[in-house]
Amino acid sequence: MNDASSSTPLSRRTLLQGAGAAAVGSLLPVASVRAQAALETKAAKLGFIALTDAAPLFVADEKGFFKKHGMTDVEVLKQASWGTTRDNLVLGSKNNGIDGAHILTPMPYLITTGAVTANNVQVPMNILARLNLGGQCISVAEEYKGLKVGVDTKEFGKALLAKRIKTGKPVNAAMTFPGGTHDMWIRYWMAAGGVDPNKDINTIVVPPAQMVANMKVGSMDSFCVCEPWNLQLINQKIGYTALTTSELWMNHPEKAFAMRADWVQANPNSTKALLKAVMEAQMWCEDPKNRAEVAEICSRRRWISAPVADVLDRVKGDFDYGTGRVEKNSKFQMRYWKDQASYPFQSHDLWFLTENIRWGYLPANLDTKALIAKVNREDIWRVAAKELGVAAADIPASTSRGVEKFFDGKVFDPANPKKYLDSLSIKYLKNAA
Structure with missing residues (x-):
């Protein structure tokens, strides 16, 4: 390259x-x-x-x-x-x-x-x-915060299995379209740790703008989507970022x-x-000098219609994962x-x-x-x-x-x-x- x-x-x-x-x-x-x-x-x-x-x-x-x-x-x-x-x-x-x-x-x-x-x-x-x-993230629900889930899904997979046995209900991972990028990232991530996305979890389709609301009511345990929805999840204290997708495949x-x-x-x-x-x-x-304005433009009602605070940091390349892990000007930021x-x-x-x-x-x-x-x-x-x-x-x-x-x-x-x-x-x- x-x-x-x-x-x-x-x-x-x-x-x-x-x-x-x-x-x-x-x-x-x-x-x-x-x-x-x-x-x-x-x-x-x-x-x-x-x-x-x-x-x-x-x-x-x-x-x-x-x-x-x-x-x-x-x-x-x-x-x-x-x-x-x-x-x-x-x-x-x-x-x-x-x-x-x-x-x-x-x-x-x-x-x-x-x-x-x-x-x-x-x-x-x-x-x-x-x-x-790059620039996408996989988020998990606040109930798994103690695990500090990252790229390795082995312990997360055990927790999902335990929940499934205890409740008798399926556990869900949300993506945005069958066969789309978010589906591919969450499947690859799960499977790499031995979690079968066809047997061990349910993959469900949720539109990006509805991810946070669905996580809030407990509809899913994890989701993969672009911003600003991962940061909004953290700002609303509903979940945290497990990883940015460039941690799976650099500059994918x-x-x-x-x-x-x-x-x-x-x-x-x-x-x-x-x-x-x-x-x-x-x-x-x-151009870095334009990133703040990019975030402001994105936040406007006609485009994303979200608070600038939910958009700015990650557009600039700054990632607070919501677990104590913070990266400024991350190499994993969107290009x-x-x-x-x-x-x-x-x-x-x-x-x-x-x-x-x-x-x-x-x-x-x-x-x-x-x-x-x-x-x-x-x-x-x-x-x-x-x-x-x-x-x-x-x-x-x-x-x-x-x-x-x-x-x-x-x-x-x-x-x-x-x-x-x-x-x-x-x-x-x-x-x-």
Whole structure:
């Protein structure tokens, strides 16, 4: 992996002070003075869920990046749940749905294959960028505070079993969408400690904004979600943070920016304009001097609608886990641009498909190579990056980030996903070839 961008949040070689900087409040790329290719449309409807990793869309709207690139009629629309996002993407804007979205990285694949749509209708999607790396957390209920649960789930698993025996009721771990990123993190975490997420606990679906309220009434013992809901849980003294997900897999891929494939095909120039606006917003969000404003923007009613106190610290990279563990400017904080956060590595999409195969959401004989070639449009990202003036050294040389290592010693080699899958003791394969 090329780390050329990791020494500073924004590579100074790639940016210059643009004439419109005052309007958008950031350093603007060289491309800001270039002529805009003729746009097929200036309108797009984009969905988002109330999470801080949707900040690039909020900022692109609030700071005028969409308009700067000629997309003057972009609507950024709040979705009630990831299920709603899926349904509105299936509809498309022509049928009062949406054209694209801030989305869990596996979802464009699950929608494209019809694995999660009504009647298994296949709606081809394109991933245009990754919106961020890391930044999610796994939280546990206050009743387990004495355990100080962390990455190791062995003792937590024993406590869950004891509770199940004592009460005769199931214990629940909440995630946000079957086969989505939060589902993958909580399953991986549990399974690594010998807790079978299909037998030892119930995994339930809860929309992000409803996590805290459900934990308060005892609906779940643990959940995985993005901010501000983990910090809000601590601030309301209902639970604590066990870990940030980059402690499972350092700088893991998280949300994506995706559009319906038919929209991309019909509007190639407008697609590129949208993408450039989002990429500039990612650069702006990454800059430490902007993080407090990022938090303030996120907290606004039209976006997350949460107290700034529940948003600020973790957007800045400061983590009080609620157990006495405190980390300032944590290496596990969310990345919007640094460490090639925006580039949609195909190797990362392959890991998500492999994990969805592991848990039986997708068939074991799936042609992952062909599917990734259909969904992942890193080629458009590369063109947009060059037009923005991003330095060649900051554009990955390969579509693979290479071999990935996890906290439990497991290794994922994109050249041999079967070896990784075979190394996992807990799995539920279906339709094996």
